[in-house]
Amino acid sequence: MYPRHVRMITAAVALILTVAACGQSPSPSPSRMLTVGLGFIPSVQFAPFYLADRAGYYHDAGLDVTFQNRIDPDLVTLVGQGGIDVGLADGTSVIPAVSQGIPIRYLATVYATYPSIVFAKASSGIEDAPDLAGRKLGIPGRFGSSWIMLQALLRSADLTATDLQIVEYPDFGQGAAVAQGAVDAATGFANNEPVQLQLSGEEVNILRVDDVIALPGPGLIAGTSTIGSKPDAIGAFVVQTLRAMREIAADPDKGLDAAIAAVPELGQDRATQRAILLATIEMWQSDLTRARGLGAIDRDGWTESIAFLTELELVAKPVTVDDLVDPRFIPVD
């Protein structure tokens, strides 16, 4: 009896080990591990990343992806240093960063429409840039993408910041200030403050910079050393993220569910999050992406933006589009 028991136990242990070994997927090699930096606050705007992660697109492509939430300047610097492999960062940050010697490249466009806008209640009568003259405008500060956008917008109307009464809201309270009538208009993001104002029943006017200049919006960036050392992983990440964007554009609820699964707090107000996601999806698209697919990079827009940022004295040393973008990973439709 005893030997038979030993044989049975040995067989059972062997079976368990075999099943366990079959169930385990091989650990990704370091070259397939990616740390991805998103914006400071987890948000439904990052739905493509959450979907690709939750639905296993990254995993199936052999990637082991970890997310981190960082503010834009930290993200750009960390990506340049190699502390973070891939980031979602503003194109208008990439230009001054590369001109300062930070070795990063913009790999694919996520926001084909520039998300930073000026918004006002329709009742304010502000419909276009010239209407801002003499009005009270709320901004978070005189720096960053919203300040660049505002200067482009004002310049199109032959105005400068001194022609307006600017009120700073460093705590990003300018949206509430518009709602309460403390200011006539404010800078914000097309998929945030105006959406919330509209949901409260207010008619909102939005002034977009895209008609004036095609500033590059947030997109995927990576450090040149990371691109060199992990080209396959970076390529797979870009492809799978764009795949998730396409699927969410076709079925927004798929993205919303993934975002709520990743950040359960978002589920407390599904209607608002859905509205924000719909506004976000709209900004992933432009005439260029409709012709060439999501992720496409507008080289003419980048050239124009380099010249504009140089005028604003934000470019330390001359840069060309080829110094800034690396579109090799974008799948050709």
Place this chain on the structure above:
Amino acid sequence: MSIRNALPVGLAFVAFVGAWKLVTIVSGFPPFILPPPEAVAVRFVEAWADGVMTPHAAATLREVVAGFAVGAGLAVAVGYLLARSRLAERVLSPYLVAAQATPILALAPLIALWFPEGLTGKIVICALIVFFPVAVATMVGIRSVDTGLLELGRSLRATPRQIFVTLEIPAALPSILGGMRVGVTLAVVGAIVAEWAGAERGLGWLVILARGSLFDTPLMFATLVTIALLGVALYVLVVLVERRLVGAR
């Protein structure tokens, strides 16, 4: 300062710069994360030579001086009241301690909203941060005045004003100026925080611009060096005033 006194100061500076350089070499951080001292020195000189730094330094200095004057002036008056009136101390102390314990970083954006225009908001933030150390130093200084001297003054029929001017203030001055040494460096911190809460000029604003828009790390460090030098210069100024009024301590 004699050569004998200057030597240790110079050696400490050389050691600090040497350690900084060593860290940049050993850590392997790229210049946009930790620039070497020579890159910061070059950017510092450039920024002053091409006029980038001057208007920002002038703006911050204005805020510091005005904020310190308001904060320290009020603090001396309130500190005297606290020293001489137990009732005032009982009523005001909890609020003063609570104001000191509240992080100025949290208050600054609110104050910037209440006073969106010009210097006022920045002066209020500086004054708030300066107030507590100077008020406490004044209170302690006035209370430490020799009671025998006060009684002697009263027995000689000195008026309250004469006692205040000839006895209390001179006796409390070392303590008050000690509080001002702390206060003046805090005033620099207050001005920088105030500029982070909203400004179009100033060294704090230049730090944000260099970091968030220009990605110019050497300029950010050069600005931090300027802020530090401003703090040191103002501290030395208070020490010189102190030496002039009460002698070296």
